[in-house]
Amino acid sequence: MKQILILVFSALLLASPLAFATDNGTVLTLQDNKTKNDKKTVTVTYKVSIHCQNCVEKVTDNISFLKGVEDLKVSLDKKTVVITYDPAKTDEATLQKAIEKLGYTAEKVAPDTKQ
Secondary structure, eight states: OHHHHHHHHHHHHHHSOOEEEOTTSOEEEHHHHHHHSOOOOEEEEEEEOOOSHHHHHHHHHHHTTSTTEEEEEEETTTTEEEEEEOTTTOOHHHHHHHHHHTTOOEEEEOTTOOO
16 A cells, blocks of 8 residues: 555656745746756758658657657648757758658758748
8 A cells, every 4th residue: 555655646746847946936847947948959841752641640750759859840731841959969961861761852941941
């Protein structure tokens, strides 16, 4: 019984945000701390040879879990993949190769180009 209570308490503790009071009376949570880290991210857009919803799912499932990928948007209508990533963990060439490894062509689109 004690083990079950400890497991339940631990799960609740891990699931809830921890809060810490600062000297000036404000409360800082762990989530606040994450957003205060001025993480530099870069966004790149690729024109990709996707043609169906299965292609979208394949790209999403494989690219979104790559190291450094913060956000991923795949548009079947525009045939684009927009990736926001941490340049300290990955780069454009690695991302492009990962898309091409799935069997698609990937061409970088200039940031100022209208889709």
